Amino acid sequence: MPETRTLLRWTALLAVSAALAYGLSRAHFPAALLLGPMLAAIIFGVRGAGLSLPRPLFLAAQAVIGCLVARSATTEIAATLREDGLIILAVVGVTVVAGALTGLALTRLRVLPGTTAAWGSSPGGAAAMVAMAEDYGADPRLVAFMQYVRVAAVVLSASLAARLLADVTGATGATGAASSGETWSWAGVAATCAVAAAGFGLASLLRLPSAPLIGPMLLGAILHASGLLDIALPGPVLDAAYAAIGWYVGLRFNRRTLDETLHALPGVLAATGAIILLCGIWAWALTYWLPIDFLTAFLATSPGGLDSVAIIAVGSKADVSFVLAVQTLRLFVVLATGPILARWIARAVPAEAPGEMP
Numbered sequence: 001m002p003e004t005r006t007l008l009r010w011t012a013l014l015a016v017s018a019a020l021a022y023g024l025s026r027a028h029f030p031a032a033l034l035l036g037p038m039l040a041a042i043i044f045g046v047r048g049a050g051l052s053l054p055r056p057l058f059l060a061a062q063a064v065i066g067c068l069v070a071r072s073a074t075t076e077i078a079a080t081l082r083e084d085g086l087i088i089l090a091v092v093g094v095t096v097v098a099g100a101l102t103g104l105a106l107t108r109l110r111v112l113p114g115t116t117a118a119w120g121s122s123p124g125g126a127a128a129m130v131a132m133a134e135d136y137g138a139d140p141r142l143v144a145f146m147q148y149v150r151v152a153a154v155v156l157s158a159s160l161a162a163r164l165l166a167d168v169t170g171a172t173g174a175t176g177a178a179s180s181g182e183t184w185s186w187a188g189v190a191a192t193c194a195v196a197a198a199g200f201g202l203a204s205l206l207r208l209p210s211a212p213l214i215g216p217m218l219l220g221a222i223l224h225a226s227g228l229l230d231i232a233l234p235g236p237v238l239d240a241a242y243a244a245i246g247w248y249v250g251l252r253f254n255r256r257t258l259d260e261t262l263h264a265l266p267g268v269l270a271a272t273g274a275i276i277l278l279c280g281i282w283a284w285a286l287t288y289w290l291p292i293d294f295l296t297a298f299l300a301t302s303p304g305g306l307d308s309v310a311i312i313a314v315g316s317k318a319d320v321s322f323v324l325a326v327q328t329l330r331l332f333v334v335l336a337t338g339p340i341l342a343r344w345i346a347r348a349v350p351a352e353a354p355g356e357m358p
Helices: 001-025 030-047 056-071 073-081 087-110 114-119 127-135 140-164 169-178 186-204 211-225 235-250 255-289 294-301 308-312 320-348
Strands: none
Touching: 001 127, 001 235, 030 235, 030 255, 056 127, 056 186, 056 211, 056 235, 056 255, 073 087, 073 169, 073 211, 073 320, 087 255, 087 294, 087 320, 114 127, 114 140, 114 320, 127 140, 127 186, 127 235, 127 320, 140 235, 140 294, 186 211, 211 320, 235 308, 294 308, 294 320, 308 320
16 A cells, blocks of 8 residues: 555655664764754655655744754853954854855856855855755755755864864763753743744744744744743754754755766865865964964854854863854854845856756
8 A cells, every 4th residue: 555655665764864863973973863864865765765754844843943043042142242243243254255155156167056056055054054945946955965065074174173272082972961961841842832833923924034944043042042931952852853854855856866966066075175264264364363262263263063063162172152152143144144145146147057956
């Protein structure tokens, strides 16, 4: 029966996703619980499994990611923003411009379509960029590919910098212990869900873009930073949200998509290296203008991977508040300016840029 075959395929997809996620997490790979399901879904999609994730589940996953971003808004970060707001804004601006120029270069070189190049090059949270990309005409499959190639490169370069410039022995274990010790209550979960629903509803009424993501993110950030709400995201809920986004993106791959992705790989790697190098030069310049060390500046300017950069910053001697303030502000700036930059880049080569993939 078709229903039985579909159930068996979903069971197999779940098993393969869990295995890949476990392997990636053991290798300390960032966003393993998103990448594992996405890679598994790509395999199933390319082999013609005929599976697809219902869109309401994807929208719910967007809301969870919005709450996750909102949880990064703390009073310490707000204080840092007040004290060093102008220079932090300059740091954010340089990184965002570098991402936009990278997207423009990929478009002009006909490596990727304009909107896909714009969202894939945006130096914001990878999961958030993937979640928003489709609403603006970008191919979420290639956006995910670009974002996580860059996340991996940023983590490798930031980890290398931390090991060369600071003693990070034992950082992984400390971080893991802190994560496993996180507490939450059902009342907190219920309040978080209520805020997510209210944010979604308000954003929809105001016709904001990507309402399931932006609404919970903005409302949650205001309440969390002001101390009125302690956002509670149980591990299984967050894991399910990452997996849902991974499946939604991965199951849309087919053989043609895979060929296009492999064709774009050299250009994406070159662009990733260029933006990391540019941010590294900017970080070196910052050490002459601000009383911060190079490691702090490098982690602050690293293009993306807020969670991974935060782990490295906490485990090293970097100024964590400064790093997270820059990373968090940039994420909000990218989410706000992403649609504008995407339209600008897409119009840069209107007639010659290749079309989006089916």
